[in-house]
Amino acid sequence: MLWVKSLHIVFVASWFAGLFYLPRIFVNLAMVPPESVAERERLLLMARKLLRFTTLIAVPALGLGVWLWAGYGIGWGPGNGWMHAKLAIVVLVIGYHHACSRMLTKFEQNRNTRRHVWFRWFNEVPVILMLIVVVLVVVKPFS
Numbered sequence: 167m168l169w170v171k172s173l174h175i176v177f178v179a180s181w182f183a184g185l186f187y188l189p190r191i192f193v194n195l196a197m198v199p200p201e202s203v204a205e206r207e208r209l210l211l212m213a214r215k216l217l218r219f220t221t222l223i224a225v226p227a228l229g230l231g232v233w234l235w236a237g238y239g240i241g242w243g244p245g246n247g248w249m250h251a252k253l254a255i256v257v258l259v260i261g262y263h264h265a266c267s268r269m270l271t272k273f274e275q276n277r278n279t280r281r282h283v284w285f286r287w288f289n290e291v292p293v294i295l296m297l298i299v300v301v302l303v304v305v306k307p308f309s
Contacts, residue, residue, distance in 0.1 A: 195213070197282045
C-alpha cells in the first residue's frame with residue numbers, strides 16, 4: 167500500500183504542477199499584442215504540450231487514488247467525512263482541469279475575451295484546492 171500511496175502523491179503533485187503553470191501561460195497569452203504572431207504561437211504550443219502532459223499525469227493520479235480508496239478501503243466507514251470532502255475537492259480539480267482545456271481552445275480560436283488580471287486570479291484556484299486537500303488528508307477534520 168505504501169508504494170501505491172507514494173506514487174499517488176508523486177502523480178498528484180505533478181498534476182498540480184501543470185495546473186499551477188498552465189494559467190500562467192494564459193496570463194502571458196492574454197497580454198500578447200495582436201501583431202506578435204510568433205510569440206502567440208510559441209505560447210500556444212507551450213500550453214498545448216503542458217495540457218497534454220498534465221492530462222496524462224492526471225490519469226494515474228486519479229487511478230491510484232481510486233486504488234487506495236476502493237482497493238485498500240482508505241476513507242471507508244464511520245468517521246471518514248474528510249474523505250467525502252476530499253472527493254468533492256477532487257471533482258472541483260477535475261472541473262478546473264477541464265476549464266483550462268476549454269480556455270486553451272478559446273485562445274487557439276482567438277476568442278478569448280478575458281484580460282490577464284482575470285487569469286492571475288484564476289491561477290490561484292489550484293493553490294487553494296491543493297491546500298484544502300492536504301489539510302483534509304493530514305488533519306482529517308471530519309473524523
